[in-house]
Amino acid sequence: MLDTQLLVFKTVAEQKSFSGAARVLHMTQPAISIHIQNLEDYFGTRLLDRNNRHVSLTEAGRVLYHYAVELSRLYDEARKAVAEVTGKVKGKLVIGATLTIGEYLLPRIAGYFKQRYPEVDITLEIANTQEIVRRVLGHELDLGLVEGRVEHPDLIQQDIYQDELVVIVPPQHPWAERKEITLEDLRREPVILREKGSGTRQVAEEGLKKAGLDLCALKIAMELGSTQAIKEAVEAGLGVAIISRLAIKKESRNNLLREVRLQGVDFKRSLRVAYSRHKFRSPSAEAFLRLLLSKEAFSLLD
Structure with a gap:
């Protein structure tokens, strides 16, 4: 339970709102509030300052956030290491795509990927380029497929088609x-x-x-x-x-x-895959990225 509470806390801190964390974690806002309250009870101190629109970290919250980030990184590395040893690619994969890519390119590729990796649960979300980039940078999406180029220092983009x-x-x-x-x-x-x-x-x-x-x-x-x-x-x-x-x-x-x-x-124009420079890529995200960058993926469109 403490692991879940730390994940919720880290996400609230990064999104600077309970509603933003609820959207990223696919949880209800009351559930987010309960996890934060339980975590504050566990440490016996207030971790977040709340106001009407945003939340900010208290001094204790800043200390805990540092450890939450480090623990999250260690968990991610552990999952990746175990996946490499077992050869298993599984878990959740959230991909965002612009309308043209999402309607006319991605479904076949995602279907092919699912056949190869049946234990990966794929969620496809459609929006325009600006919204996809915003959500990639906000760590709400593992990968984003976009049509227009957007310059941002935290964004990595690679041509795929x-x-x-x-x-x-x-x-x-x-x-x-x-x-x-x-x-x-x-x-x-x-x-x-x-x-x-x-x-x-x-x-x-x-x-x-x-x-x-x-x-x-x-x-x-x-x-x-x-x-x-x-x-x-x-x-x-x-x-x-x-x-x-x-x-x-x-x-x-x-x-x-x-x-x-x-x-x-x-x-x-080049259609591109975009991902955050600072977000850990899970084995499922790595496998999907490899497929996108291969010629194999786009032979499905011929």
Whole structure:
């Protein structure tokens, strides 16, 4: 029980709130409060100062936090050492992914990983790039798969897949039989974009800007937080859109959508795995990372 209480205490200290710790540990807030109260009773002193929004460590809390971090590191090393000796990869693995990766790339890879390591319980969580990075840095996620590059000294990023954005139109659109369109063509059409904070939008915006066209010069018809919603809006003739080629494989095969290139614009991008420099990677996280960095993982997409 003391081990659990120390883990809860360490997480509250790092998240600076009971609600944040509850989210990271997948516990209720009252349960977090009970663990902290029991730990304070055990040591006979207050460990945390509470106010309406945040908590902070008392002097005694700062001393205990140092030992909680060290004990957590030792437990992690012990688990990893035992896993290496036994060859067993098991436990929880929490992976975050942006919408495009989470819908069109990750499910097959996660399914393949689960077949190889059936004792690993995988949780997949979907959000935009900014939110995934925030949660990786907050140690809420073991690994994050993102589309846009984010600079942060505590973040390690590695390329895992080369993707490309394309302009999509319905089959009846005048561009449907064209291989390329110009920037001026794009300026005249209503355009449907992903929401701000999306990696797809970031890459589209950067590619257009390098070619000399700002987003504000486009006729933006709507901004949507779902790739599927964008595809359906394009199919309905509400505008054209710029999305990942990964996302339209099925629609291209069934002639529901057509893709065209934008002349003079480089929409190529690297999809990346991101993880915290300071978070211990469990054997299951290490195994998933190895799979992502291998060619084996992406042969599943062909």
